[in-house]
Structures are given as structure tokens and as C-alpha cells.
Amino acid sequence: MSKQNNESSNEKNQYFLFVANKDIYAITALEVIEIVEYQNITKVPMMSDFVSGVTNIRGNLIAVIDLLQRFGIKQTQIYDTTSLVILRKRHFNKELQIAVIIDQVYEVDDISAENIESTPDFGTRIDKYFIKNMAKYNDEYIAVLDIDTVLDIKELSILAKEKSSKDKG
């Protein structure tokens, strides 16, 4: 059950909206490669809590990130509607694929530029650090995630146990 994102004419204004822990978040549709049903994830030991592990997407190993843990909320529960969103992330000259766990797909829709506002300095449920800007959608403000910070490779790759970092010496 995969849904390719539809790259139409005004693709820049297109957003992928999803539910995580009853909140709606948005990601620029261009950053989404595909959405697949939740599937078995192999935990990789000694990684931070928010790195759920790796999974197999058609023969490639892809890291899976637990968004809620990344935001410091809680561990994502797995339901029938739980999905994996595969995102593209630039890392130096390479384009990486990283998956995040979401509770439910909400919508793919256009949000025009005038409905995009900057993030307030405080008051958002998740750290401002993870938010690119706020989008007004159906009279509700939803956070557009900043994939560059959410999926910052440097932060993701930190080992949970610092005792294992002695091999650097």
C-alpha cells in the first residue's frame, strides 16, 4: 500500500499532513518519497531512543526514526493505521532516505504561501527547533516540520552509550 506523492504543477505549495499523537503535522510534499504500511523494524543496539532501527524497503536498508521520541514526547504506539513515511534528506552531496513513524496519514493538500506564517518564539507543543514555520489549514495552525533539523544526521548518529565511543582514540 504505497502512495507516490503527486508532483503536479504547484508542487511547492503541496504539503503532506499526518497525525502523530493526535496532533497534525505537515511536511513539504517534495520531501516525501513514499508512504508504506508499518512493517517489521530491526532495532540497532546502542542507538538513541528515537532511532527505532532499520527496515527493509524493497531491498534497501533504511533507518527509522520515532518522531514522538525525537520530539521528546513519548514512544510511538503501533496501531492499524501506523505508517512509515520515507523522506529524502540531503547530507553533504548525497540524498539519503530516512523513514519516520506516523500514526496516520491525514491529507495531501495545497497550502498557499499567504497561509504560511513564521513560528512563534514559544508556545508550540514541540520545540521550535524542529519547526520550519506554521501553516494555517482549515482555520487551524499546524507545524510544518523542518526535516533538516528533525533528521540531523549528526544528532541521529550519536550513540546512546558513551562508553562505546572510546574506539575513537
Added chain:
Amino acid sequence: MTEELQLFCEDMDEQLSIMEDTLMDMSEISIEAVDSEMINKLFRAMHTMKGNAGMFGFDDVVSFAHVAENLLDQVRNKKIVLTQAMLELFLLVNDHSRTLIDVTVQDEQLDDDQLTCHNDILAQLSAFSGLGKPDVLDLKSDKKESEAEEAVVDKISSYHITIKPKDSFFKSDMDIMAIIKYLGVIGDVTNLTIEDSDIPDIKQLEPLKSYLTLSMQYQCEEPIDEIVAAFEFVKDDIDLSIININEKIETENTESVEPAVVEPSIAEKAKPTSNALAKPIKKKETRVEKNFSLRVDSSKVDQLINLISEMVIANAKITQIADMDDNIELLEAADTLTSMLEEIRTGVMDIRMVQVGSSFNKLRRIVNDTAKKLGKQIEFVISGEDTELDKSVVEKISDPLVHMLRNSVDHGIESMEKRIANGKKEKGRIDLRAYPDAGSIVIEVEDDGAGIPKEIILAQAIKNKLVSPTAQLTDKEIYNLIFAAGLSTAESVSDVSGRGVGMDVVKRNIEELKGTVDVDSTLGQGSKITVCLPLTLAIIDGFLVQSGDTKFIIPLEMIQECIELTSENRSNMKNNEFINLRGSILPLLDIGDYFDINRVDYERENIIIVNSGNQIAGLIVHELHGEFQTVIKPLGEVFEKISWISGGTILGNGEVALILDVPMLLSHIV
């Protein structure tokens, strides 16, 4: 670059390698022992090059190759005695041909240095063949066949060739001009005329039919068979007559019959590419030299391997469904598919494997040149050329080998006087060996030189603050210091080696290939560097184990044995993390504990005894799933800091297992 040109370059490269190898063979034996087969080999390579270059109209290459070929021909016919100097010259010819081809293909001109070299070589070649003035190339370079040819070759035959393409010739998609061009390479085409009297009145003219007849005078030293062979590909589409007119040669040569230049307008227009014919002929020539082989982009092979892995997974799903539905027929079909897929996978893997021989042979030149530069005499012995290794590994190992060999020649083998003084044979010996050993390939470089002076290395290392002065190092550890960056023990830095870079690069390159490198040495008797490489980078034989809910692959070659961790063992451990294995201590590492994996209760625990280098350890896991052909996949940047997991692999059911890097894991614990 067009595909034809690419092919041409690859072909030329091959011929040049054949030449170089042959020359190296020749220079290793005494000059009297060179047999005619070797000279023939050289000649054939030179000749093929000349022919190929002719196909593409690279006249400079042709005329250069021609002069060299002439000399070879004289040697072949025992008119001239081969000398050592001649061999050296042919090596130069080999190098220069490469330059010349590169330059020509790039559509550039030789620069001044190269031109001097070019003319110099030509002069020397001509001097050997006893000819006065060589056919020197000027910058305009519009010379064709050298005049020298006629002076040397006394058995030129003359032919009158008539080519009458059949009516349907244009449908054959062949280009007659390409053949004539080729004939021009192996001989002299003169008085090429087109007979157009058959062309009917414009109303009757059918544009797709051929009405022309070509006739020409032709002189060459090749036998008539060779000329006929040139027409091999069109022989069904033309009426060909070749008449030997040897006796008439004197008279016809002097008078010019008709304006010889002919614009083959119709033929040219009907056939857009003139290379179509050039290719088949070229192929035919090279096939004599070697087996037919394919050059395939390695990413295509990787793609295949990926696809097959996915098919295996898809098939596993089918098996699962068939199992659930109790569909025995489907199960059987899936079973057949499974074993066939396995065969395909092995087959595809095999494509990547190449023999190390050809890349080893290139090293002979390096040893030879380096030795000559340093005034040393070295016998270089290669064994195990037929050992097969993954192509990508072979490519990456070549640079480290060059470094190692240069080092052996420079630092290892002593100067001739020293060797004699030490009662050794004056000729040094370097062995390069390759052989398979327990799932990996071992490459050894052994020399009978001075060996590694431990004290000097250690002193140098201490001086460069690589080790602390108080450190107690074993001999092995000291020898391995030569791989440390910034350590050079050569008394003087030569332009061959000794700048202290090199051996650390060697080590790094080999580790990148997931291989290991080790040195051993006896002072005064020589040293040996042993490189151990995995057969392939893409696949390993693994052993699938499970701890908690996480599955791991342990490389099979690391595993010595598996035993059960009995409750008796447990109680004997008394909270120590080791057991007594047949009288010696076996330290244990519980993978589950170490990696903080959720514990489940297990019926039994197992110890996998792994052996890495000199270390033996037991890894405690819970379930053993058995051997598994493991396709290694990178885990990606997110996991790059975990050094003791070398990657992941996808199991039959689509799940992911992590591949343990045992040496890293062990070095981590200690």
C-alpha cells in the same frame, strides 16, 4: 567518445598489455632464450594495433606502428638479431604507442617533448632495421606509409582487384569503402576507379540498386588469402576478382593511369556509418589472441544481485502463503524457484570474480623498473595467478601492492655489494603469491632481503612519538609499526620510497577492503607481508543467530565452534565472565547484555566461539538459525558510528539482521 572509439581504446589497451607482458617475459630470460613464439606474439599485437588504428584512419599511429612492426618482422625472419637494447626500445615503443593513441583519440597533437620522443624512437627503430632516414613526423603529420617499407620488403605482390557489388548490395548495410580503407592499411591502394558505365538512363534507374564497379591496383606483402579475408563480410554481396599481376609491376607502377582520387558519392550516401564494417573485422582479429569476454559495468551486476535478493524475499512470501493454504503444489513450485534463484545468485556473483593474474603481471614492470633505477638485480616470482577475487577488490588491491613491492625492492633487497658481502646470491628474490585460504584470499609479498631492523623501527617510532619509550612491544607489534603514518627508516629519502607515506596508506586501503595485513621478518633473511582479503565485498558466508528479538549474522570464517552453555557451565562460572574450555580460559560476552536487548527466557543458551587474529572469545546468544548466504548492505549514515556492526542483510522473510564485525567488537571490549 563514440562507442566504436571506446571499443577501439579498450582493444588497444589490451594489445599494449599483451606487448608489455611479452616484453617483460622476454627481459626476464636471457636474450638467447627468446623464442620465435614470443616475437610472433609481439608482432601480432603490433600488427593488430596497426590494423585497428588504420580502421579509424589514425595515420600517425599506423605509420609509427608500421616502423616498429617492420623491425619486428625482420627479427621474426631472423634478418636481424634481437638485442637487449632492442627490448628496451620496444618498451619505449610500447609506452609511446599509448601516448600516441591517447593523443590521437583526444584529437590533439603531440607536444614538443612527445614529438622529440616520437622522432627519437623512430630514429632508433630505423637504425636497428638498418635503414637510413626514418619517416620522421612533423607537426602537420600528414605522412602515410613509410617509404622504408618498400626498401625492406622485397616480396611485394601486385594485384588487380575488381569489386562489383551485386544489385542488392546496399541492403546488406555494409560499407565497401571501409574495406578499401583497411586494404590501404595493410598495403597500397592505387588507381582506384569507379566504373559507372552500368548506370542506366535516369528513368530506369532504381536508387536502391548498385550499378557501380570498383577497380584498383593493389600492392601488399600479405598473401592473397589475407586480401580475400578482408572481404569476408561482404563476400556474398559482391563479385570479387583478384588477379595477381606481379610480373607487370614494373611497367604499371611508373605510369599513372587515371586520376586516382574517387569520391564514392553513392556508396557513401547509402551508408551513413563507415565504422559498421570496421568493427567486425577488428573483432575477428583480436579473437585469435584471447577468449571472448564481456566488459560490463559493475553496477549492472550489483543491480542484478539486488533484484535477485528481492526475488528471494518475494518467493519467501509465496512459500508462506502456500504454507498457510496448505497448497502443496504451490509449495513445490516455490521450492524449485528457491533453488534456482540460489543458482542464479551464485552465477551472478561469479561474474564479479576475476583472476588476479593480469593485474599481477602489471606489477612485474614496476618491480623491473624500480630495480633498474636502484641498480639492483631482482628475480620476481609470481605464483597463484589463477586465484579468483572480486573484481572490485582486485582493482583496489593493486595500488597497495605497488607500494609494498616498491618498498621491498628499495628497503628490503640490499645492494648487490652488500648481498655478496653477506654471502647471499647477488640477485635478490621477491615472491608474490596468491592463494585461497578458508573463505578468504591471501596475498603474500616475500623478499629475501635484509629484514626489518627492529631496534631502528622502535627508536624511530619513539622519536616520532608513535609509541611511548616505556612501552613493552612484542616483535610483531614492532613490525606492524611500519604501517604507522610518518615512519620512515630509510637512511635517505629516495624517489622510490622512504618518505614515510605509503605503508600507512597500504594498511588503510586494505582495511577498507575489510582485509587484514601482517608483517613478519627475520633480520638478515628477509621479510614477508601477508594480506588477507575477503573473497568479495558484496557477499559473505554468515551464521545467523538471535539474541532476544534481534538477529545477528556472524561471519562464518570467524567461527571456530558452537557449544551449549549448560547450567553446569553457568554454576562453574561463579559470576566470572569466562568458562573453562578444555583446559583453557574462554572469555565470554553476552551479546544480549552487552547490547541491552530485551531479555526473554530461553530454553538454552549457546556459545559461539569466535577466533579473530590471536583472540578467542565466546559470544553468548540464544538461538542458532544456521548458515546464511549474506548479502552485505550498508546501514547508512545514521549508524556510521557503530563500528562493530559492519552492515545489515535482508533475511528470507524480509526482516533485517545485523552483521557483527567480530574483530571490532572484540577490540572494543578489551
